Amino acid sequence: MIKAFILLCLMMVFHFSLYSISLTQTLRGTVIDRQTQTTLPGANIVITSLDTQRGAVTNQNGYFRFENVPVGRISITVSFIGYRNVALNNLELQSGRELVLNIELDQSGILGEEVTITADVDKAAPINRLATVSARSFTVEETERYAGSFNDVARMAANFAGVMGNDDSRNDIIIRGNSPVGLLWKLEGVDVPNPNHWGMMGSTGGPVSMLNNTLLSNSDFFTGAFPAEYGNAISGVFDLRMRNGNNEQNEFLGQIGFNGFELGAEGPISEENGSSFLINYRYSTLALFERFGMDFGTVGVPYYQDISFKVNFPNTRLGGISLFALGGKSFIEIWDSRKDTINERLDLYGIDGFDITSSARTGVVGLNQLYHINSNTYTRVTLAAMSQSATNKVDTITPETYSIEPFYRDNMTDNRLFASVMLNRSFSFRHLLRAGFSSTIVFPSLQDSIHRKYEQRWEQQFNHKGNFTLLQSYIQWQFIPIDEITLNTGINHQHNTLNGKNVFDPRLGIKWQPLPRHIFSFGYGMHHQTPSPILYFLQVNNNGDFVMPNRNLDFIRSRHLVLGYDFRINAFTRIKTEIYRQDISRAAIDAAERNAWSVLNQGASFQFKLAEYMESKGTGRNHGVELTLERFLNRGFYYLITASLFESAYKGSNEISSSTAFNNNHVVNALVGKEFEIRKSNPNSRQMLAFDFKTTHAGGMRATPWTASFNNELNEYEREFDYTRAFSRKLNNYARTDFSITLKTNRGRITQQWGLEITNLFNRKNIFSESFNKQTGETELVYQPARLIIPQYRILF
Numbered sequence: 001m002i003k004a005f006i007l008l009c010l011m012m013v014f015h016f017s018l019y020s021i022s023l024t025q026t027l028r029g030t031v032i033d034r035q036t037q038t039t040l041p042g043a044n045i046v047i048t049s050l051d052t053q054r055g056a057v058t059n060q061n062g063y064f065r066f067e068n069v070p071v072g073r074i075s076i077t078v079s080f081i082g083y084r085n086v087a088l089n090n091l092e093l094q095s096g097r098e099l100v101l102n103i104e105l106d107q108s109g110i111l112g113e114e115v116t117i118t119a120d121v122d123k124a125a126p127i128n129r130l131a132t133v134s135a136r137s138f139t140v141e142e143t144e145r146y147a148g149s150f151n152d153v154a155r156m157a158a159n160f161a162g163v164m165g166n167d168d169s170r171n172d173i174i175i176r177g178n179s180p181v182g183l184l185w186k187l188e189g190v191d192v193p194n195p196n197h198w199g200m201m202g203s204t205g206g207p208v209s210m211l212n213n214t215l216l217s218n219s220d221f222f223t224g225a226f227p228a229e230y231g232n233a234i235s236g237v238f239d240l241r242m243r244n245g246n247n248e249q250n251e252f253l254g255q256i257g258f259n260g261f262e263l264g265a266e267g268p269i270s271e272e273n274g275s276s277f278l279i280n281y282r283y284s285t286l287a288l289f290e291r292f293g294m295d296f297g298t299v300g301v302p303y304y305q306d307i308s309f310k311v312n313f314p315n316t317r318l319g320g321i322s323l324f325a326l327g328g329k330s331f332i333e334i335w336d337s338r339k340d341t342i343n344e345r346l347d348l349y350g351i352d353g354f355d356i357t358s359s360a361r362t363g364v365v366g367l368n369q370l371y372h373i374n375s376n377t378y379t380r381v382t383l384a385a386m387s388q389s390a391t392n393k394v395d396t397i398t399p400e401t402y403s404i405e406p407f408y409r410d411n412m413t414d415n416r417l418f419a420s421v422m423l424n425r426s427f428s429f430r431h432l433l434r435a436g437f438s439s440t441i442v443f444p445s446l447q448d449s450i451h452r453k454y455e456q457r458w459e460q461q462f463n464h465k466g467n468f469t470l471l472q473s474y475i476q477w478q479f480i481p482i483d484e485i486t487l488n489t490g491i492n493h494q495h496n497t498l499n500g501k502n503v504f505d506p507r508l509g510i511k512w513q514p515l516p517r518h519i520f521s522f523g524y525g526m527h528h529q530t531p532s533p534i535l536y537f538l539q540v541n542n543n544g545d546f547v548m549p550n551r552n553l554d555f556i557r558s559r560h561l562v563l564g565y566d567f568r569i570n571a572f573t574r575i576k577t578e579i580y581r582q583d584i585s586r587a588a589i590d591a592a593e594r595n596a597w598s599v600l601n602q603g604a605s606f607q608f609k610l611a612e613y614m615e616s617k618g619t620g621r622n623h624g625v626e627l628t629l630e631r632f633l634n635r636g637f638y639y640l641i642t643a644s645l646f647e648s649a650y651k652g653s654n655e656i657s658s659s660t661a662f663n664n665n666h667v668v669n670a671l672v673g674k675e676f677e678i679r680k681s682n683p684n685s686r687q688m689l690a691f692d693f694k695t696t697h698a699g700g701m702r703a704t705p706w707t708a709s710f711n712n713e714l715n716e717y718e719r720e721f722d723y724t725r726a727f728s729r730k731l732n733n734y735a736r737t738d739f740s741i742t743l744k745t746n747r748g749r750i751t752q753q754w755g756l757e758i759t760n761l762f763n764r765k766n767i768f769s770e771s772f773n774k775q776t777g778e779t780e781l782v783y784q785p786a787r788l789i790i791p792q793y794r795i796l797f
Contacts, residue, residue, distance in 0.1 A: 008422075023092050023686050023746055028065040028248075029077060030103030031058050034129060035426040037378050039063075040105060040705040043080040047580040048087075049073065071095045071746045072677065073636075084108050089572070089742050090633045092141065094744075096751030097251050100244075102217075107429040126220045130434065130476050130488050130511025132222035133523035133562040134578060136160065143213045145638075146671055148738030148759050150258045150790075152209045153216065153240065154196075161578070161626035161642040162223050164667045166758075167768055168736070168784040172205030172603060174662045175223045175236040176582060177648025180204050182235030182529060182558070182604040186241055188310075188324050190366045190384040190418050191440060192230065197304040197330035198360050199736065200390050201412045201444075202532035203603055210306045210328040210362060212280045214253060214264060217243035224580055225523030226508040227559040228474040228490025229422075229436060234529045234558035234584065242324055244312040245278030247271065253280070257755070257792035260285050263673075271313070271481055279309040294626030300338075304330035309582040310792035316751040319371030320655070327363040334358070337404060339582065342566040352704045355404060362386075366418075380422045396453075410448030410462070414533060417441040432478040440470045444533040464537040464548070465677040466599070468498035470530060471579065481656075485513040494528055499552045499719055503528040521564040528555035531588055531599065540612045554616035556599070557586045572634040577624045580584070587618030594650040596704075597725035604661035620650040620660065658726040666735075686746040695737040701767060702727035709776035717777035755792040763787040766769060 032444040039062025046055045047066060056064045083105040093099050107130070115134070126135040143149055143154060149156040154171035157163055166172035171179035183204045185192050193199070196206025221419040222237040230237045245266030253264035264280040273466040283305045306328030314320045366384030373379065386457050394408035420438035427433065446462040476490035488509040505526040512520045531553050539546045564578040588599040590611035597611050598618045624646025632641045648663040676692035704726050706719040740757040759765075766784040773780065 006334035022489055022788050023684060023748075024068040024445055024658075025071050026065065026067050026098045027069045027074070027076075027093060027101075028063070028098065029103060030062045031064065031080070031103045031105060032062055033083075033426075034106050035103035035432050036372075036373060036424070038375055040080050040083070041085075043078060043105070046077050047074060048077055049075040049089075051317075063231050065771075067074055069093060071590060072688075077105050078105065079242070080105055082108055083529045094751040094796060095746035095749055098249065099245055100246060124443065124748060126222070127218060127241075128227060129219050129228070130227040130432075130490070130509075131220070131222065132225070132486070132488050132511050133521045133564050134162075134560075134580070135220060135226065138219055139218050140213050141214075145674075145690070145692055146640075147692040147740040147757060148736070150757075152259070153211055153213060153219070153238070154205065154209055157221050157238070158347075159640060159669045159671055159694070160221065160223070160779050161628045162624070162644050163581075164664065165643075166205065166603065167701075168766070169768070170205045170207055171209060172203070173236065176580065176624060177646050177660060177662050178235035178582075179662065179665075180235075180661075181599075182233060182556075184230060184237045186230075186237065186239045187326065187364065188240075188322075188368055189380065189382045189420065190327075190364065190367055190386070191390040191438075192364050193362065193386060193414055193416070195326065195362065195364075196460045197328055197362075198305070198332070198358060199362060199388065199587075200360070200702065201388060201414050202608075203604070206304065208259065208304060208330075210308075210326060211240065211307050212282060212306070213604070214255075214260075214262070215278060215280055215308050215310065216428075217241040221782040224511065224582065225366065225507070225525040226527075226564045227488065227509070228476045228492040228505070229434065230527050231472045231474065231492045231494055231505070231527075232303030232470065234527045234556055241624070242310045243278065244310065244314075244322075245276035247274045247276035247312075247314075251796065253794070253796055255792070255794040256285060256359070257794075258285070258790045269313075273315045275311070275313045275315075277309065277311050279307070281305070281307045282335070300334040302330065302332045302369070304328060319369055321370075322368045323366070324368070325365040327361075327365075329359070329361045331359045332357075337402070339352065343388075349433075353397050354407070355395040355397065358390070358712050360388075360390040362388045376427070377423070377425045379424070382418070382420045382752065383583075384418040384788075385416070386418065387413065387415045405453060406451045408448070408450050409458075409570070409726055411445075411608075412448070412462075412534075413445040415443040415445070416445075426794075430480040432480075433476070435473075435475040437473045438471075440472075440688075441467060442533060443467045446534065446537055459541075460539070460546070462534075462537065462539055463538065463546070466537065468496065468536075471495040482511050491730045494530075494555065496530055496555070496659050501554055503555050503557070514758045517568040519561075519564075519566040519568075521566070522561040523560065523564075525560045529558075530555055532602075533587055535610065536615065537614065538610055538614075545654065548610070550614045553585045553588055555616060556588075556616075559583045572632045574628075576628040576629055576630075580623060582620075584650070584792060585618075586616040587620060587650070588614040588616055589618035589651075591615035591653070594654045594721040596654055596656065596658060598650050598652045599660040600650045601727075615653075615769075618650065618652060620648070622646065622648045633673075636675040636677075637673070639670070641668075641670045643668045646650055653725070653767055654724070656726070658722060658753075659702055659728060661727055662726065663702055665730075667696070667698040669694065669696050684747065688742075688744045690740075690742040690744070692740045692742075696735065698729040698734040700733045701769075703729040703731060703770070705729050708772075709778065716774040717772075718774065719772055731767045734766050734767065736765055737764075751796040751797060753792075755793040755794075757790045757792065759790070760784075760786060760787045 031040045041060045043058040058064045078086045109296040120131045158165040197208040199206040204730045220239040247268045252265035255262040260282040262282045266278040269275040312322045364386040365386045393405045396407045422436035423434045438531045445465045448462045449458045449460045474492040478488045492505040492509045510522045562580045565574045590597045592613040627643045629641040648660040669693045673692040704721045740760045742755040744753045768782045768784045770779045
């Protein structure tokens with residue numbers, strides 16, 4: 001801990017002593033119609049948090065601007081005749097960066113009058129208004145504020161009701177007892193592969209996210225019964241948006257923290273047409289932190305780097321056009337043979353007796369076009385190309401001689417081309433129609449082999465190059481018969497060209513607001529997802545001939561049913577509860593023999609054994625109840641308390657109902673934070689001190705019972721698992737407390753931020769797994785990372 005404090009003090013040496021006559025910044029932005037995405041000239045904007053209120057009116061392009069606004073927390077209201085008023089409170093205005101807003105207004109059924117219904121009443125509602133249940137928006141500031149999130153949107157989402165992480169070493173998202181593989185990632189409208197470093201094919205998480213939160217805008221997160229425009233997912237959707245760069249002046253960012261050394265820049269390309277750029281580069285700092293004594297739970301030091309950018313041209317003859325990209329690569333050597341030179345301990349990511357070298361690369365580049373056909377209709381066209389590859393080299397260590405022998409090699413690549421078109425038509429305030437079509441062409445290249453030591457030969461398991469296309473289409477309709485009731489309906493269609501499978505998914509959502517502060521909701525949805533390409537193209541040695549017996553696997557089917565109630569206690573506090581049931585069918589299970597294997601447990605660890613012959617006859621069931629008590633940031637104070645009780649079960653080919661690997665049964669999160677403004681007497685400096693605290697308690701991990709038996713032929717012990725009681729063992733409950741402290745200083749045109757985050761504050765030993773000793777037949781518990789102290793520094797100018 002002392003070394004971490006020394007590192008923090010070293011970073012504070014770079015504190016700038018700059019002064020200005022007054023500490024102000026520019027607030028500006030655009031006001032648009034949410035349904036049609038057209039600008040609203042003549043809208044009124046008022047800054048309500050100043051001693052003397054200031055107002056402005058949007059120009060013919062829907063643009064407004066305030067200059068020389070005092071930095072700090074500010075609140076504004078936006079009004080326009082025929083639209084619901086919006087109140088945005090506790091926005092942070094910093095001296096080192098302009099605050100640029102894109103404000104969307106909802107039409108009102110009462111035309112010709114101003115309707116005073118503010119966004120505070122519905123702050124957690126999703127940006128996508130076609131969502132009815134199990135959805136919420138989140139801000140980038142929340143990913144920075146929540147202790148233990150590491151500025152990672154995935155780890156931040158684990159604080160929401162019905163969601164938990166798989167373990168501390170990865171950011172997989174388990175939603176309502178589902179496998180994390182059931183999640184869909186979308187970035188700028190593109191269905192992207194795993195956006196994490198060391199993100200293996202067939203998984204959706206990893207140790208470190210490539211998504212840089214400093215580039216993201218407010219986004220949506222769905223946990224069930226999501227709208228018809230989202231397909232190929234059975235558990236949830238992360239719909240992420242990148243913000244646009246500053247189109248009037250250049251701004252820069254520098255940062256060092258858990259996620260790496262970061263450098264960012266943004267600014268105008270042409271002030272005349274409003275075009276801008278935004279770019280960020282990041283390089284791993286974990287090697288440096290390890291030198292300060294930080295334990296990341298592995299004998300290997302992870303190295304990674306990533307880059308993200310977006311270029312925006314809002315006013316062209318073809319409409320608004322933006323180009324975006326995300327790319328990263330990672331490398332690590334987890335060598336068990338290094339235990340002689342490093343403190344003896346079990347490794348989170350490695351396997352006892354093996355040397356593992358792993359590298360991965362991911363890249364996505366896309367183009368978006370938004371074109372207004374008329375004032376009520378617009379189209380959005382998206383084109384993208386993406387690639388994800390991973391290579392692994394595994395060697396074994398012979399205990400007697402300590403010699404290293406080759407064991408396994410793989411090279412997995414998933415290349416994709418994506419294209420989509422969407423049409424949005426607003427007939428009136430009460431009728432909205434949205435329809436779209438997308439095509440994803442998948443080009444997998446799967447190669448791996450295992451070394452047969454005694455035969456001195458390599459045996460291939462995968463060796464496939466091919467392609468298939470996933471075609472999706474949807475249509476959605478929103479109908480508001482009266483102001484108190486909103487009806488969202490739609491249908492999604494998917495077609496897999498590999499085996500000709502077709503599915504149609506109806507979706508239905510109803511929201512009823514009988515009283516201003518009471519909202520009842522109901523959601524129903526059928527959802528389907530294609531199995532991972534690895535399952536389709538798994539090769540089996542059939543008497544010397546390699547065959548692929550699983551190409552005919554069906555879509556995994558999931559039926560969602562959700563009931564919700566939301567009570568708004570006041571403008572900044574709410575209590576919400578949802579009950580749900582999810583029925584899963586057509587999951588891949590073992591077709592060759594009767595056992596407990598099911599693809600529904602995929603994602604429980606880095607290793608996942610595949611059945612050779614599969615059939616789509618597996619089932620699953622998830623049901624539970626969730627509670628959220630939330631106070632949005634107000635007067636410097638916020639809290640978020642969530643509780644989830646759930647049951648998650650499945651059946652394999654043995655037809656025995658068992659708990660899934662993710663059936664933790666309960667998870668409770670409590671977050672609380674407070675920020676204080678200090679040194680108010682100095683007009684040349686504005687400082688904010690913030691404390692954030694989080695505690696989590698969840699049911700223990702699931703494991704399958706086993707007994708040890710001695711194998712005389714191999715002269716070692718091995719485990720015999722009782723799969724008739726698959727995942728019936730429940731390990732010790734999980735508990736973790738995180739704490740962070742942040743000091744933010746505004747001086748001149750520079751904003752600096754120092755932070756110190758302590759994860760696992762009380763150094764609790766949470767179980768990660770069990771390590772089996774083949775020589776003794778005994779096991780040793782492997783624990784999650786111990787207390788981790790992470791300093792952070794950021795500068796904006």
